[in-house]
Amino acid sequence: MKSHASTLLAEVRTFRQNHPDVRYVDLIALDIPGHFYGKRYPIEMLEKVAAGSPLKLPQNAVLLGVQGGLFKIGDYCFNDGDPDANRRLVPGTLKPVSWESQPLGQMLITSDGTEAPIEFEPREVLAKVLERLQHKGIHPVVAFELEFYLFDKKLDNGLPQFARDPLSDDADDQPNLHIERLSRFGEVLDDMAQTAKDLGIDITVITAEIGPGQFEINFGHLDDGMRAADWAALFCRSTRGVALKHGYRASFMAKPYLQYPGSGMHVHVSLYDGAGNNLLAAHQQQPLRHAVAGCLELLPHCMPIFSPNHNAFRRLGGTVNAATRASWGFEDRDACVRIPESDPRNLRIEHRLASADANPYLVLAAILVGLEHGLEAKREPIAPLNEDRSSGTDFPLEMLDAVRAMQHQPVLRDKLGAEFVDVYCENKRQDHLAFQQEINAREYRWFL
Known part of the structure; x- marks a missing residue:
C-alpha cells in the first residue's frame, strides 16, 4: 500500500x-x-x-x-x-x-x-471479469475502434447541421473513404489524434466513413483490457472538447441521421494463455468456434449494453453493416461477430454490434463473458454467413424487450453480478420510460 x-x-x-x-x-x-x-x-x-x-x-x-x-x-x-x-x-x-x-x-x-467497491460501477464490473479470466489463465488482448460524426457547432432548432468543409464552406459531401476529406478536416482531426496521444492513447488508423462528417479512429492493441476501455472512454471526452475548440460538435450518438449509417464501437479481442499462445487458434481453431457460439448465445441478452438507448436501436438494420440478427462470419462486415483474416498468432474476433455511445467498460465485459461462456460450454456455433446468408438468431430490437431478456439471464447474473444486472436493467427501463414522457411535433401532426 x-x-x-x-x-x-x-x-x-x-x-x-x-x-x-x-x-x-x-x-x-x-x-x-x-x-x-x-x-x-x-x-x-x-x-x-x-x-x-x-x-x-x-x-x-x-x-x-x-x-x-x-x-x-x-x-x-x-x-x-x-x-x-x-x-x-x-x-x-x-x-x-x-x-x-x-x-x-x-x-x-x-x-x-x-x-x-460499488458492485454496479462499470469499471468494477469489468475488473471482476478480467480478474476471473486471469485466474483461469486467460489473458485478453483488446483494441477498440470508434466511429463518430462531426457537426456544425450551431444547431438548427435543436437539429444537427452538416459539418462545414473548411476549404469551401459547403456541407461535407466527400464520399466514403475519400482521402480528401481527411485533408479538408485535417486540422481538427490532427488535434484530436495528438490530444489523445498526449493522454497516453495509442491512436493508429483514421478513416473517413460513409456519412457526411463521419470518421473512424482505431486504437492500438493492448494486453490490459481495463486500460483499453479507459482509452475508449477518455477518447470520447477529449474528442468532444477538441471539436468545440475548432468550431464543431463531435458526437458518438448511434444514429444521428436516418438516411446515413450509424456510428459503432467495434472491439477486437484475442485470448492468450500464460505462455503467450493464442487460445482461439488451438486444435484447428475449435476454441474459436466455441467462443463465437458463446458470444452469439448471450448476445440477445446483452442488447441493453450494446444498444444503451432508444436512438441506438435505430442503428440496427438501417444501412451498411448493421445487423438485426446475431450472426458471425469470416471477413464479413455484415456479421455481428466478424473473424478478420490473420495468422494464427493474431487470430481474434471483432465484435461489431455495439453503438459508439455504449459504455466501453460494459461492452468489453459483456463480450468477454460471452467468450468465457463459449469456451466453457464448448458448443458449435450456427453456420457463418459465408455459408448461409440467412444464418442468425433473433435479438430484441426495442429497449423494454431487451431489458426483459437481460434481467433474468442466469449466465449474465452469475458472471456480471446479479446486483449489477438488476441495477442496470432498472436504470435502462426508467430512462426509456422518461424518454417517452414528451409529445413531439410529429405526434400532434398525426393525431391532433
Missing part, C-alpha cells in the same frame, strides 16, 4: 513540476449511461489524496440517468441516505487538458480496488 501511495504521489508531483500553471484537476469516472461525473480538485488537495487522504463521492452518482436524474432503483437513491463511497486514483491517468480555456488536468478515479 505504501509503495502504491508513493507511486501516485510521485506522479502528482511530477505533473506539478511539468505543468506549474495547472491549479485544478478534474477527477472523473464513467457512470452507467457512459457519462463522466466527478469533482474538480485543487492540485494541492490532489497531492494529499495521492498521499493517502480519503477520496469520497456519492455512491449513487453511478446511477444517474442520461439526463442526470436519479431513479428509484431498489433502495438506492431515495431509501439509502445517499451515502458516499470511497474512490481511488487510477495511476498513470493524470494528464493535462488542452481543450479548455484555462490550464487544467484530469485523472480517472474508480471504486474498484477499494475496500468496498
